[in-house]
Amino acid sequence: MSDPDPYFTRHVFCCENQRPPGHERGCCKDKDATRLRNYLKARVNELGVPGVRVNSAGCLDRCELGPTLVIYPEGVWYHYRTLADAEEILQQHIVAGVRVPRLMLRPGDAAPPDG
Incomplete structure (x- = not known):
């Protein structure tokens, strides 16, 4: 038996987790995540x-990078701070299918990438 066709071709999960004030790891919610997701x-x-779903997500465990x-199915992670960053990810990755290297996160990142 094969898997059914997916509902979406791309699924974008945007962290909107909120931690208590002053938490050592910080949180995406306090860094304008809701406005960026919206x-x-x-x-x-x-x-x-077509075929793209943008959802809120709980903690993605990259709090310091938020x-x-x-974006799935690719499994590519991004850090984004501004509406311009969000638009660049939209136009480049989601629409054109190419990556935005300056905003990409990698497993060993301990601080937000420059950009």
């Missing part, structure tokens, strides 16, 4: 990008 979701709908998002 922007991505609205833009995907506005552009009519706000973060991960």
